[in-house]
Amino acid sequence: MSKESEVFRRYIERNNLKMTKQRELILETFLFSRGHVSAEELYQTLIEKDPAIGLATVYRTLSLLCDAGLAQQRHFGDGQTRYEHDFEQGHHDHLICVNCGKIQEFFHPHIETLLEQVVADHNFTIQNHRVELYGLCPDCQK
Numbered sequence: 363m364s365k366e367s368e369v370f371r372r373y374i375e376r377n378n379l380k381m382t383k384q385r386e387l388i389l390e391t392f393l394f395s396r397g398h399v400s401a402e403e404l405y406q407t408l409i410e411k412d413p414a415i416g417l418a419t420v421y422r423t424l425s426l427l428c429d430a431g432l433a434q435q436r437h438f439g440d441g442q443t444r445y446e447h448d449f450e451q452g453h454h455d456h457l458i459c460v461n462c463g464k465i466q467e468f469f470h471p472h473i474e475t476l477l478e479q480v481v482a483d484h485n486f487t488i489q490n491h492r493v494e495l496y497g498l499c500p501d502c503q504k
Contacts, residue, residue: 366393366432373430384415388423389432398436398444398465438465439496455493461502 370389374381391408392399405420424445427433434448438458444465455473457466473493481488 370430370432384412384419385423387412388420389427392427392433398446400442400444438494458494458496459499459502460496461498464499
């Protein structure tokens, strides 16, 4: 059993919910997904494995995964909610192509240092931050 599965099982038990086969399948499929997946994209993959699974079940389970600290909702300006893995993932930011929708993750220590300085200069206590840069990817610049 993966660490993520154990975290999810404990979360389900603590909240007096049931660990169903469908929730297990959604967790497993989500964990093997790459990048930033929408509920609809995940659903399309899932119905190939279990045609009885419903889109509402996918949405509810993704919400539980977020509450359990295994996923995070992201909004990149395209009108869709996307989900990314959030368990033991290091902080990162995003480059978003406004033409093709490609999302690239990045981390740069100088950005983090600059943000820490801005926070200190304003005597602000930060809890979280996101940097999302919108533009054109190399393919769309051609």
